[in-house]
Amino acid sequence: MYMRFFSRLLTAMAGPRPVVFSGPSGAGKSTLLKKLMKEYDSVFGFSVSHTTRKPRPGEKNGKDYHYVTREVMQASIDKGDFMENAEFSGNMYGTSKAAVQDVQAKNLICILDLDMQGVRNIKGTDLNPMYISIQPPSMAVLEKRLRDRKTESEESLQKRLDAAEKDMELGKEPGLFDVIIINDNLEDAYGHLKQALLEEINKVKKISMSS
Numbered sequence: 001m002y003m004r005f006f007s008r009l010l011t012a013m014a015g016p017r018p019v020v021f022s023g024p025s026g027a028g029k030s031t032l033l034k035k036l037m038k039e040y041d042s043v044f045g046f047s048v049s050h051t052t053r054k055p056r057p058g059e060k061n062g063k064d065y066h067y068v069t070r071e072v073m074q075a076s077i078d079k080g081d082f083m084e085n086a087e088f089s090g091n092m093y094g095t096s097k098a099a100v101q102d103v104q105a106k107n108l109i110c111i112l113d114l115d116m117q118g119v120r121n122i123k124g125t126d127l128n129p130m131y132i133s134i135q136p137p138s139m140a141v142l143e144k145r146l147r148d149r150k151t152e153s154e155e156s157l158q159k160r161l162d163a164a165e166k167d168m169e170l171g172k173e174p175g176l177f178d179v180i181i182i183n184d185n186l187e188d189a190y191g192h193l194k195q196a197l198l199e200e201i202n203k204v205k206k207i208s209m210s211s
């Protein structure tokens with residue numbers, strides 16, 4: 001009883017409820033998140049993950065990801081610095097405890113972009129986020145978007161498509177996600193996303209106006 005009370009109190013003290021975004025590579029997570037953070041830059045903060053994959057043209061170290069070697073990342077994980085970590089398409093990805101704390105210290109809604117293993121792992125922590133799934137309208141559209149993005153080799157593209165098929169199946173589990181958004185038309189998907197987050201956005205705006 002007391003434990004539950006203190007756990008809730010600690011969660012409330014940590015600031016607004018974080019939001020986890022998941023969905024297949026190429027579904028449009030980054031596109032939607034960047035749009036959201038541009039419109040509400042004083043409301044949301046991005047949890048900058050670590051990865052062993054190489055930066056893509058235009059990506060910035062410390063902004064999109066912290067780009068590290070496998071050795072450095074494994075040593076940090078072994079030290080207990082990570083909240084969760086996973087292997088995706090031949091690379092390591094993970095959320096450091098500091099990445100989330102940095103955002104929460106500013107009283108912003110912390111956004112996490114995670115694969116399905118990340119979703120499962122975070123479900124076992126006391127972060128208590130809202131879970132949003134971003135889905136493509138079809139596998140064919142997903143493949144076209146990934147090809148047109150021109151960021152992947154044929155091998156990496158195939159790995160992403162294989163993972164997408166598996167994750168789309170796993171993602172159908174009832175109750176896993178609070179909201180599922182089909183990203184067909186971008187503006188419609190963005191409207192749906194804002195609608196889903198409106199209550200949390202208004203809470204943060206009220207707090208920042210009163211302080």
Ligand SMILES: Nc1nc2c(ncn2[C@@H]2O[C@H](COP(=O)(O)OP(=O)(O)O)[C@@H](O)[C@H]2O)c(=O)[nH]1
Pocket residue numbers: 022023024025026030049050053084085086088093094095113114115116117118119
């Ligand atoms: N578990 C976990 N997954 C992550 C993390 N950061 C990114 N991902 C996921 O890793 C996958 C690959 O990300 P990325 O290489 O940026 O490719 P993209 O999704 O095709 O743009 C995506 O499904 C992301 O959601 C993390 O910190 N933890």
Ligand SMILES: Nc1ncnc2c1ncn2[C@@H]1O[C@H](COP(=O)(O)OP(=O)(O)O)[C@@H](O)[C@H]1O
Pocket residue numbers: 023024025026027028029030031032145146148149183184185186187189
């Ligand atoms: N609704 C949409 N219609 C058409 N293209 C889109 C749409 N949403 C995203 N894209 C494009 O699809 C590609 C994959 O989107 P991205 O945001 O990189 O996906 P993710 O972060 O989920 O891997 C990008 O080139 C992006 O510009």
